[in-house]
Amino acid sequence: MEYRKVFDQIPEQFDKYRPRYSAELFADLIDYAGIGPGVSVLEIGPGTGQATDPILETGCDYHAIELGEHLYAKMKEKYGNRPNFHIVNDDFITHDYGDQKFDMIYSAATIQWIPEAVAFSKTFDLLKPGGTLAMMLTSDDYKTPNETLYNRIQEVYAKYFKPEATYNEMRAPFSYTNASNYGYVNFERRDFHGQRVFTADEFALYSGTHCTSIVIPEPYKTKFFSGLREAVLEAGNKIVFNDTYILYLARKPKEG
Numbered sequence: 484m485e486y487r488k489v490f491d492q493i494p495e496q497f498d499k500y501r502p503r504y505s506a507e508l509f510a511d512l513i514d515y516a517g518i519g520p521g522v523s524v525l526e527i528g529p530g531t532g533q534a535t536d537p538i539l540e541t542g543c544d545y546h547a548i549e550l551g552e553h554l555y556a557k558m559k560e561k562y563g564n565r566p567n568f569h570i571v572n573d574d575f576i577t578h579d580y581g582d583q584k585f586d587m588i589y590s591a592a593t594i595q596w597i598p599e600a601v602a603f604s605k606t607f608d609l610l611k612p613g614g615t616l617a618m619m620l621t622s623d624d625y626k627t628p629n630e631t632l633y634n635r636i637q638e639v640y641a642k643y644f645k646p647e648a649t650y651n652e653m654r655a656p657f658s659y660t661n662a663s664n665y666g667y668v669n670f671e672r673r674d675f676h677g678q679r680v681f682t683a684d685e686f687a688l689y690s691g692t693h694c695t696s697i698v699i700p701e702p703y704k705t706k707f708f709s710g711l712r713e714a715v716l717e718a719g720n721k722i723v724f725n726d727t728y729i730l731y732l733a734r735k736p737k738e739g
Contacts, residue, residue, distance in 0.1 A: 486653035487596050489694050490530065491551030498531035498557055500689040502621045504591065504728045508675040509537035515732060516587045516615040518543050525585045525609065527575050528593030531557045534619060538589070542567060546585070548575050576601055585609055589617035598655035603665035613737040616667060618659055619730045623679075628723035632714060639710035645703045646695040653694055659731045667733035675728040683715035686722050 490497055518524060520542040529535050529547045531554055539545045539562065547570040549555040555572040562568045571578065576597060588606045595602075606616050626633040663670050681689060687708045690696055699707055715722045 486648065486694065486698075488551055489653070489697050490692070491553045492697060493692060494531060494551075494553040494557045496688060497554070497692050500685070500692050501530060501533050502623075502679065502726065503533055504619055504621070505675045505677045506537070508619065508673075508728050508730055509534075511673060511675075512589075512617055512730060512732075513537070513541055516617065518587060522586045523584070523611075525588045527588065527590040527606075528596065529558055529570075530554055530591070530593070532561055534589070534591035535562065539565060539568060545569065547571075548573055548578055550574055575605070580609055583609070584611045585614060586611055587615040587617060589615075589619070592620040594618050595620075595657040595659070596654050597657070599657045599661060600665075602657065603662055603667070607666050607735055610735040612735060614735045616662065616733045616735070617730065619728060620659075622727040622729060624725045624727075625722055627725055629718060632718040632722060635714040635717070636711065639707065639714055643699075643703045643707035643710055644695075645699060647698040647700060648695070650695055653698075662731070662733045666735070668736050670731070670733040673730045673732065675730065677726045677728060679724040679726060681715070681722050681724070683712040683720050683722075686715050687712045 512518070516522075518538060518541045521544070522541075523544045524538055524546065526535060526538070526545070526547040529549055535545075535547070535558075545565075545567050547558065549558060549570060549572055552572060555570065558570050562570075588610060594606075610616065625636075660670070690711055691708065696707070
């Protein structure tokens with residue numbers, strides 16, 4: 484299996500349950516990068532649009548590249564009628580952009596699936612001087628809201644979480660903080676916060692969108708998701724996530 488395509492197996496589930504990002508994060512990013520009409524933007528690996536709407540709605544010249552065939556089809560279904568929407572179904576690593584350059588390139592928990600040297604070097608080359616690289620991801624905490632439930636879920640993981648590969652084995656080594664090693668300047672991190680609440684069924688379906696959960700073989704897979712459902716049901720059919728939305732920013736130096 485090519486693990487970079489693992490999410491392409493579950494486009495509908497991915498679309499419904501993968502986390503979105505806060506309005507405050509997007510407002511900050513749009514202001515920082517000056518996104519609007521006439522500005523060219525590239526999103527790497529948009530999935531099914533978890534971080535697309537706020538950028539597309541600025542009226543910018545939006546471009547995306549999506550590796551998964553089914554995720555690409557879902558993006559076309561959702562946004563194909565927008566005049567400023569453009570997407571290709573291809574591999575960012577090998578895709579030839581010719582002379583095309585962008586004012587901003589961004590990813591939402593996707594760029595880390597590309598080998599670090601390729602990710603940073605190619606985005607740097609594709610950006611216009613002074614252009615922005617933005618990388619976002621979510622760090623979630625369900626231990627603080629209910630530590631008893633958290634411990635019960637860890638028991639389920641210990642018994643049944645037997646994926647074919649770990650997260651680190653599924654992707655090439657990558658560190659967001661290494662952007663400065665590839666010519667980027669003004670690297671910084673900005674944090675934003677939000678909260679999600681799931682029922683037992685919703686939590687199991689959301690957990691099924693994690694790359695390592697997708698590759699759990701039977702008989703462990705069924706027992707794993709059943710165990711997650713039972714744990715949340717026993718806790719009143721409610722699990723709360725306190726989310727931190729992390730935004731990494733960097734710029735390509737201006738010429739001169």
